[in-house]
Amino acid sequence: MEQDERQIVARLEAAAELLERALSWLEERQGALAGEVEKISATVEQSHREAELIEKLEAAERELAALKTPAAQPGPDPLRKTLPAAASAMLAKHGVGEGPVDVRTLDSALSGLSLEQRIAVKTQLLRSGAIA
Numbered sequence: 001m002e003q004d005e006r007q008i009v010a011r012l013e014a015a016a017e018l019l020e021r022a023l024s025w026l027e028e029r030q031g032a033l034a035g036e037v038e039k040i041s042a043t044v045e046q047s048h049r050e051a052e053l054i055e056k057l058e059a060a061e062r063e064l065a066a067l068k069t070p071a072a073q074p075g076p077d078p079l080r081k082t083l084p085a086a087a088s089a090m091l092a093k094h095g096v097g098e099g100p101v102d103v104r105t106l107d108s109a110l111s112g113l114s115l116e117q118r119i120a121v122k123t124q125l126l127r128s129g130a131i132a
Contacts, residue, residue, distance in 0.1 A: 087121050103131070 046054075091109055106125070110118045125131045 087124055090121070106131070 091106075093109075106122070110121055113121065122131065
């Protein structure tokens with residue numbers, strides 16, 4: 001029995017020694033890992049394909065921005081085919097009705113208006129398709 005106890009004590013001492021070695025190794029590793037990390041730098045070379053794709057992306061973004069810009073500005077509807085009521089009433093007083101308008105008749109009907117008003121009425125008639 002004494003011999004069994006000695007063997008157990010010897011095994012415990014060997015295990016304790018192994019644990020101490022493992023502990024010291026772990027402490028060394030922790031010290032190495034806890035140290036400061038040096039600056040890491042690297043350069044990445046872009047392939048020709050990547051540069052081409054980046055260029056296409058930038059071109060698409062520029063085109064998209066150009067398309068969004070005019071859409072953001074409110075303006076008259078280019079598809080509008082009707083005249084405002086005031087313009088229709090003014091033209092009806094001078095005998096200009098529905099359908100294509102003769103330019104000479106239109107000029108005589110608009111003679112009482114200022115230059116800006118004449119331009120505005122003619123622009124509206126052009127949009128509506130009344131003047132060819």
